[in-house]
Amino acid sequence: MKRPIYLDYHATTPVDPRVLEAMLPFFGSAFGNAASRNHLYGWEAEAAVDEGRAKVASLLGADPQEIVFTSGATESDNLAIFGVARLLRQKGDHLVTATTEHKAVLDSCRELEREGFCVTYLAPAPDGSIDPEQVREALTEETILVSLMLANNEIGTIHDLSAIGEICRERGVLFHSDAVQGIGKIPFDVATMPVDLVSATAHKLCGPKGVGALYVRSRRPHVRLQPLLYGGGQEKGLRSGTLNVPGIVGFGRACEIAGQEREDEARRLRKLRQRLFRGLSGAVEGLVVNGPALPKLDDRGEPLGPETRLPGNLNVSFPGVDGEALFAGMRGVAVSSGAACTSAAVEPSHVLKAIGVPDELALSAMRFGLGRFTTEAEIDSAAAEVASAYSRISDTAARGAV
């Protein structure tokens, strides 16, 4: 059976064969526990973890000792938010985030509200952006943490973290970013970016599932956290539990590759995205782009102007058609109708709601996530399949209306 064309890279990505190759020995003879100090098995596992840590740190511009390995970005977000809130409760009880954040951030904040904290949820502009001045206005004497993502997982909006981080720094407020969708895709460097805590996950950059990291700034300021997990004291006590050695090796290799290939890959993806958009908009009357306007590109694939949207992201709505029927008619293309994490529920995505997309358009929204193994031929077939599903449905709808 022919498998559908995979265009859902925001949900997860295929493991790069180079990553898999790096991991395999650690499922075999090199199975040691990185905390075992008395034999070769432990030493080789520890050395592999050190190397993985150095590679993850290098992609972020961090020091290896600032990386805490976790089970993924959900855990990293939880560790950052609960970790700061529970430690700084005496200092203040207020947090700032945005309505377009990932559920891992939003639901952590909701839980803190139940525990007595106050949270301000900033509303974005129609393109999904947050004006740094909104952050400044939201800060109070009680604010202990601002959490805003680097890039949105549905509409690809890239936030101006430099400006937002500067404001936090001036006010002595810690700044966390869920940077999952941007890391390895757009420039991001904690050496120059005023951000204190950063969540990352391997499976969004062609690494394995179940391994992530939290960057915790160690100098100016030295950030401290209350752990979520207690036990063996791994990761300087911030995250007890036996390290996922194969996962960490794969995460490191994935970061190394992403760092080497990022710029060329971004140019390639912008061009593919443009090609997909042209294919769809040529076939669909009144196709609506959700999120930031697509950039004009030069012939190399460089945007003319600042990049405001992830290179591999396209989110569009099909006016006048039933989203579910449209999806049912295009089984050869694997895309998402909303955030993957809430795809069990058939309600408009909270992100599209937050940027003011009307319900009927949000329900026909389609999120395309292009990535490393996406080819031009796949883009052309996907566009053709979506276009034909669309025309079948709109014909049916037109006949029904007569």
Ligand SMILES: *Cc1c(COP(=O)(O)O)cnc(C)c1O
């Ligand atoms: C995928 C994703 C997460 C969750 O990451 P896991 O590693 O699957 O827990 C968090 N935030 C964003 C923005 C994501 O895209």
